[in-house]
Amino acid sequence: MKTGLFFGSFNPIHIGHLILANAMIQSGEVDEVWFVVSPHNPFKKRGSLLHEFDRLDMVNAAIQDNYKFRASDIEFRMPKPSYTVDTLVYLQEKNPKHSFKVIVGEDNLAGFKKWKNHEIILEDYGLLVYPRPHAKPSDLKDHKNVKMINAPMVDISATYIRSCVKEDKDFRYMVPEGVRTLIQSKGYYK
Template sequence: MSAQKIGLFFGSFNPIHMGHLIIANLMVETTDLKKVWFVISPQNPFKPSKGLLHEFDRYDLVRAAIFDNYKLEASDIEFNLPKPSYTIHTLVHLREKHPEKDFKVIIGEDNLVNFAKWKNYQQILLDYGLYVYPRPNTQLSELRSHPNVTCIEAPMLDISATFIRSCIKKKQSVRYLVPDAVEERIRAKGFYQD
């Protein structure tokens, strides 16, 4: 029985938007990944970022965004790991916790270009592997041809969370940029107003 393949989509998701959801859904519908977990990054205690919503609020928004898709899950695994959280530490921890699963890392092509700067990047490539989605204006990386790198076809999405936060601050609509359930929560709780 082969291990269930899970794609890990790391990010601050501040807030989660349609671009994230389209990529995650394409990953589970067009590849051999059985599920995609959104791994919400905690706030870095060394770099507290103004405008970064509390991790539990971002986790709630992700859950609201994906509630009706059983192939997508929200993960708060990094909230309790040592900070700053390095991808390799999270992967090793997840593998210990879920030995029956085969974890893959989902990244944009813009991150592939600098991937060799990641902590223990060779171990991530060899022991886990990458699923890469296209990003606008990205130079091609020689890692594309690595046997553990899978490039998927997907639309070039350039929806930015910064742009969404700016719209909310200006009281402009973010309809179609984020799921309705996410917009409702953001409005009801007054997120991104200050």
């Protein structure tokens, strides 16, 4: 099974994430996408990061009607901070029949060589890259295990959604209905 791993804080998950995940499947490069909810990205400040289980609940609410999507809490049980390469090695050991690829935005390519053991990720797994506005050029675009995927450039930001919630502005078209319901009923981001 060809599986794309879409790592993120998903704080909250929004339609941009779902559109990109669907584009990965439509490309034929993967059969399914796992949304790997990260407890804390070592490159980001904690700030307004909701508890990991709340973010996992939102991912599950967002993907419940698509059998090709799956939410993963694997990094919740791994040493912190979690690093992509460690998660990949663990997942491959537990799921030997899966062939994993890492889904990243084009804006991550320029800094990819700073990732822990980036060479192992490139050689043993590979990257599926979606376009991002204002991405810096990277020589990795030409790497044999880097595949540029034709996907819409959806520039919706979780930061913007959180500010809409905080300011009581309408955000209903940016997140799936189940996510909107959770945010409102639980009082997230207030």
